[in-house]
Amino acid sequence: MTSRKAPILSAPLVIFDLDGTMIDTAHDLIDSLNYTIAARDLAPVTFEDLTHLVGQGARVMIRRAFALREQPIDDSEVESLLERFLGHYKEHMPGKSRAYDGLEACLDRLQAAGYAAAVCTNKMEELALPLLEKLSLTSRFSAITGGDTFAVRKPDAAHILGTIERAGALPARSIMIGDSINDIMAARNAGVPSIGVTFGYSDVPVAELKPDHVISHFDELTPELVSGLLAHRN
Ligand SMILES: O=C(O)COP(=O)(O)O
Numbered sequence: 295m296t297s298r299k300a301p302i303l304s305a306p307l308v309i310f311d312l313d314g315t316m317i318d319t320a321h322d323l324i325d326s327l328n329y330t331i332a333a334r335d336l337a338p339v340t341f342e343d344l345t346h347l348v349g350q351g352a353r354v355m356i357r358r359a360f361a362l363r364e365q366p367i368d369d370s371e372v373e374s375l376l377e378r379f380l381g382h383y384k385e386h387m388p389g390k391s392r393a394y395d396g397l398e399a400c401l402d403r404l405q406a407a408g409y410a411a412a413v414c415t416n417k418m419e420e421l422a423l424p425l426l427e428k429l430s431l432t433s434r435f436s437a438i439t440g441g442d443t444f445a446v447r448k449p450d451a452a453h454i455l456g457t458i459e460r461a462g463a464l465p466a467r468s469i470m471i472g473d474s475i476n477d478i479m480a481a482r483n484a485g486v487p488s489i490g491v492t493f494g495y496s497d498v499p500v501a502e503l504k505p506d507h508v509i510s511h512f513d514e515l516t517p518e519l520v521s522g523l524l525a526h527r528n
């Protein structure tokens with residue numbers, strides 16, 4: 295981790311979750327997971343299943359798929375199936391994964407208004423970094439952190455706070471945008487406002503997680519919305 299001190303007038307920071315928030319990765323996650331669990335003859339999972347499985351990275355997703363099918367799995371098998379998952383996912387990347395409608399225009403708008411952007415995802419770095427690169431998004435962000443960047447991950451506050459520090463920003467001038475309970479809880483734990491998106495992979499309607507604001511399209515994510523939420527933070 296850098297020990298860089300944030301300058302007093304650092305840009306306010308909008309922190310994005312990746313899977314189900316910036317990028318629609320569901321099709322490729324399901325494909326690679328089904329390829330992985332087929333090695334143990336487990337029945338394929340659906341999008342509806344994915345909303346219960348995704349959120350804590352690939353290792354947990356594999357474990358949850360076995361729990362869903364009521365099949366035991368030991369630690370060494372998780373590790374070998376993780377390798378199978380990673381190999382398949384990387385080989386097909388970016389597959390059908392695409393930025394959600396309006397994301398790039400939203401990033402342009404925020405940047406023009408003097409906002410910085412960062413990524414805080416529970417996806418492993420070795421998947422998140424090349425995926426963003428293949429979608430030509432890497433240069434948009436002051437920091438990109440994954441589920442294995444720090445000793446803890448979302449919903450732990452330290453994942454968001456570490457991302458803010460790497461971006462050279464301040465918690466009091468940062469906001470988190472995400473699709474799932476991990477994002478909204480991590481923001482709450484870190485004391486930063488949150489925006490929930492309705493189009494992601496939450497297993498409950500995102501409004502039930504009580505983010506500070508809900509959007510259903512990136513057209514709604516404006517500098518005015520962000521500055522208003524930052525001004526009214528508790
Ligand atoms: O891949 C996951 O399990 C979660 O990824 P996310 O934090 O970007 O939603």
Ligand SMILES: [Mg+2]
Nearest residue numbers: 311313314473
């Ligand atoms: Mg997500």
